[in-house]
Amino acid sequence: MSRAQPSARIANENDDSGDASQLAQFLPYQLSIASNAVSALIAERYRKRFALKIPEWRVMAVLGDMVGEVGSEGMTQRALTESTLMDKVAVNRACKILEERGLIARAPNAADGRSHIMVLTPEGRAIHEEVLPLALATERELLADFDSREEKQLRSLLERLRHKVDALAHNRS
Amino acid sequence: MSRAQPSARIANENDDSGDASQLAQFLPYQLSIASNAVSALIAERYRKRFALKIPEWRVMAVLGDMVGEVGSEGMTQRALTESTLMDKVAVNRACKILEERGLIARAPNAADGRSHIMVLTPEGRAIHEEVLPLALATERELLADFDSREEKQLRSLLERLRHKVDALAHNRS
DNA sequence: AGCGTGTAGTTTCATTAGTAACCACTTTTC
DNA sequence: GAAAAGTGGTTACTAATGAAACTACACGCT
Numbered sequence: 140m141s142r143a144q145p146s147a148r149i150a151n152e153n154d155d156s157g158d159a160s161q162l163a164q165f166l167p168y169q170l171s172i173a174s175n176a177v178s179a180l181i182a183e184r185y186r187k188r189f190a191l192k193i194p195e196w197r198v199m200a201v202l203g204d205m206v207g208e209v210g211s212e213g214m215t216q217r218a219l220t221e222s223t224l225m226d227k228v229a230v231n232r233a234c235k236i237l238e239e240r241g242l243i244a245r246a247p248n249a250a251d252g253r254s255h256i257m258v259l260t261p262e263g264r265a266i267h268e269e270v271l272p273l274a275l276a277t278e279r280e281l282l283a284d285f286d287s288r289e290e291k292q293l294r295s296l297l298e299r300l301r302h303k304v305d306a307l308a309h310n311r312s
Numbered sequence: 313m314s315r316a317q318p319s320a321r322i323a324n325e326n327d328d329s330g331d332a333s334q335l336a337q338f339l340p341y342q343l344s345i346a347s348n349a350v351s352a353l354i355a356e357r358y359r360k361r362f363a364l365k366i367p368e369w370r371v372m373a374v375l376g377d378m379v380g381e382v383g384s385e386g387m388t389q390r391a392l393t394e395s396t397l398m399d400k401v402a403v404n405r406a407c408k409i410l411e412e413r414g415l416i417a418r419a420p421n422a423a424d425g426r427s428h429i430m431v432l433t434p435e436g437r438a439i440h441e442e443v444l445p446l447a448l449a450t451e452r453e454l455l456a457d458f459d460s461r462e463e464k465q466l467r468s469l470l471e472r473l474r475h476k477v478d479a480l481a482h483n484r485s
Numbered sequence: 486a487g488c489g490t491g492t493a494g495t496t497t498c499a500t501t502a503g504t505a506a507c508c509a510c511t512t513t514t515c
Numbered sequence: 516g517a518a519a520a521g522t523g524g525t526t527a528c529t530a531a532t533g534a535a536a537c538t539a540c541a542c543g544c545t
Contacts, residue, residue, distance in 0.1 A: 162370065162373060162374060162395065162396060162397070163397070164467075165447065165451060166350075166451050166454065166455065166463075166466070166467065167347075167350045167351060167354055167450075167451065167454070169467060169470050169471070170343075170346060170347045170350055170351075170470060171347050171350075171351060172397070172470075172474060173343060173347075173470040173471075173473050173474045173477075174340075174343045174344050174346070174347035174348075175347075176473075176474050176477040176478070176481075177339075177340045177343055177344075177473065177477055178340065178343075178344060179477075179481075180477050180480060180481055181340055183481070192501095194502095197335065200335060201335060215523075215524095216523070216524065217522085217523060217524085222335070223335060224335070224336070224345075226502080226503070226504095227523080227524075227525095228502085228503070228504085228524090228525085228526090229502075229503085230524095231523095231524065231525065231526095232502095235525090251510080251511070251522095251523080252509080252510055252511075253509065253510045253511070253522070253523045253524065254510095254522095254523050254524070255523095255524090274338060277340075278338060278339050278340065280476075280480055281339065281340070281473060281476055281477065281480070282339065283476070284472060284476060285469070285472070289469060290339075292465060292469070293339070293466075293469045293473075294337075294339065294342060296458070296462060296465070296466045296469070297342050297343060297345075297346040298342070298346075299457060299458070300346050300349075300350065300454060300466075301345060301346045301349050303453075303454055303456070303457060304346075304349040304350055304352075304353050304454065305349070307353060307453055307454070308349075308352075308353055308356070365531095388493075388494095389493070389494065390492085390493060390494085399532080399533065399534095400493080400494075400495095401494095401495085401496090401532085401533070401534085402532080402533085403494095404493095404494065404495065404496095408495095424492095424493080424540080424541070425539085425540055425541075426492070426493045426494070426539065426540045426541070427492095427493050427494070427540095428493095428494090
């Protein structure tokens with residue numbers, strides 16, 4: 140495999156952002172760095188503001204955001220795992236914590252005795268009033284320097300990359 | 313499995329149209345998904361091929377890739393943490409595992425008694441012959457559908473995003 | 486020299502996340 | 516209607532990660 144690019148130069152770098160090896164030029168690495176940085180920023184904000192962790196605010200966001208639907212004042216954990224795309228165990232843990240905090244309550248599910256319906260309590264609803272705005276504000280801040288074309292492109296590129304991974308993961312390599 | 317419509321509107325696999333929630337449209341989430349997918353793919357490949365985990369192959373990659381430099385046949389763990397941008401504990405653990413596997417060896421450091429110089433063993437070097445090519449091949453596969461302009465853009469956008477996070481993380485109330 | 490401070494490396498501990506086993510209830514089948 | 520099979524939810528076990536404490540050596544100072 141000859142990629143005529145290595146240019147093996149482990150130079151001295153003082154710049155904290157630019158880096159020595161070409162590892163920093165390795166796309167999966169760049170992706171990971173960027174993603175971790177963004178996640179850390181958000182986690183930090185939610186922790187400071189509401190003492191909520193990522194899985195928890197995701198549940199809050201989905202629960203509080205299902206407006207418009209008629210009587211659908213809540214969801215089962217199963218529905219939450221689909222909406223949040225998180226693991227069912229992660230959802231369960233988040234719900235347990237939120238319940239202990241009094242932000243959500245579990246109502247019995249008439250339709251299925253195995254599950255309960257998770258609903259926001261008044262207190263939970265009050266917090267949710269801020270949860271989503273904070274998320275959106277953060278997103279806007281992150282994208283402040285991007286024009287709308289660039290933003291679209293970033294989303295699109297990420298989407299395509301993800302699909303590509305799915306395709307590659309299927310044929311055994 | 314995923315044929316149910318448990319609650320209101322859990323959209324199907326089709327993108328963008330009317331997805332479950334706007335969580336899927338939330339950039340940090342898109343980033344996280346894409347990053348996790350890519351990382352999982354790579355981890356899987358390295359695990360299958362060499363039984364190496366991500367931190368380990370990063371160390372291997374950096375160690376084996378410092379050719380050209382004259383006598384510099386190795387690096388200290390400190391240098392590795394800089395080059396890999398990993399935590400010093402992560403570097404240490406990776407080195408320990410690699411040493412136990414006989415892929416690297418620790419030579420005493422004449423210049424500083426506290427540290428050792430990590431060098432690839434012949435066996436380690438043999439594996440490294442494949443480590444970097446696999447990484448690059450995977451990168452190429454991932455980017456196969458992107459033209460060079462798009463690739464540049466993706467890298468650039470990620471870079472800018474990361475810098476933006478740094479900026480936001482510092483001046484905060 | 487001896488003392489204090491700094492740094493490389495290591496170990497320990499707590500937190501987190503993911504897998505698999507498990508229980509309670511539901512649905513299907515006979 | 517009872518056994519079998521399936522599903523939502525929960526718990527237990529295990530691996531991964533990062534922070535902080537700790538060891539051993541280095542360097543600067545008087």
